[in-house]
Amino acid sequence: MRLNDGRSFAASEIVLCAGAYTGKLSRLLGEPIPLETERGYHTQIMAPGISMRHSIIWPARAFMVTPTAGGIRVGGTVEMAGLDAAPDYRRAKVLVKRAQEALPDLRAEKATEWMGHRPALPDTVPIIGPSAKHRGVFYATGHGHLGLTYAATTARLIADLVTGVQPPIDLKPYRVDRF
Numbered sequence: 001m002r003l004n005d006g007r008s009f010a011a012s013e014i015v016l017c018a019g020a021y022t023g024k025l026s027r028l029l030g031e032p033i034p035l036e037t038e039r040g041y042h043t044q045i046m047a048p049g050i051s052m053r054h055s056i057i058w059p060a061r062a063f064m065v066t067p068t069a070g071g072i073r074v075g076g077t078v079e080m081a082g083l084d085a086a087p088d089y090r091r092a093k094v095l096v097k098r099a100q101e102a103l104p105d106l107r108a109e110k111a112t113e114w115m116g117h118r119p120a121l122p123d124t125v126p127i128i129g130p131s132a133k134h135r136g137v138f139y140a141t142g143h144g145h146l147g148l149t150y151a152a153t154t155a156r157l158i159a160d161l162v163t164g165v166q167p168p169i170d171l172k173p174y175r176v177d178r179f
């Protein structure tokens, strides 16, 4: 395997877990998967002028506001624009406007904007399992909106597969060749 910085090394097992970019890698291995990116945005506000004790979610307006260390974070939206398009930060600004409808005293001072990729599959179920074509290759991708939530569970399952331990659940629903 060769890394972008020029280093290369041999591995008997490899886990492809590059989020929405995993599709590019699987295509190189002749194993295309219908992986898309659901791009999302957030604005981290370090001087919001309000304090919050818990998160709020407004499903109808598709955003949430979460207290974080030293500030609050307003996040949401789904943008289907692929891996390469530049971020459209108007989406982050709209989220803040919506949050201000719910929280009129919210100020957007000392704010930074961010765009991230949610790796998404058509059936919204992740791929967790071995390659159907290459021995020693494993996939862990496609967790969509819940990749942070499922990170530890996925790591545990993949560790079992890589080390040859029987996973505690049936991983058939998560197989790579189900599409």
Ligand SMILES: Cc1cc2nc3c(=O)[nH]c(=O)nc-3n(C[C@H](O)[C@H](O)[C@H](O)COP(=O)(O)OP(=O)(O)OC[C@H]3O[C@@H](n4cnc5c(N)ncnc54)[C@H](O)[C@@H]3O)c2cc1C
Pocket: 017, 018, 019, 020, 021, 022, 039, 040, 041, 042, 075, 076, 115, 116, 117, 118, 119, 140, 141, 142, 143, 144, 145, 146, 147, 148, 149, 150
């Ligand atoms: C606005 C927003 C809010 C979200 N909120 C939540 C939430 O509240 N709860 C939740 O559970 N999930 C949430 N998610 C979803 C979560 O962020 C993703 O599901 C999760 O990040 C996917 O994890 P991953 O490790 O598969 O991919 P990523 O986190 O995308 O990590 C993949 C990594 O692989 C690297 N990479 C790519 N190509 C290569 C390569 N060729 N070689 C080496 N490295 C490579 C990338 O740089 C990246 O660091 C949110 C996402 C967004 C955008």
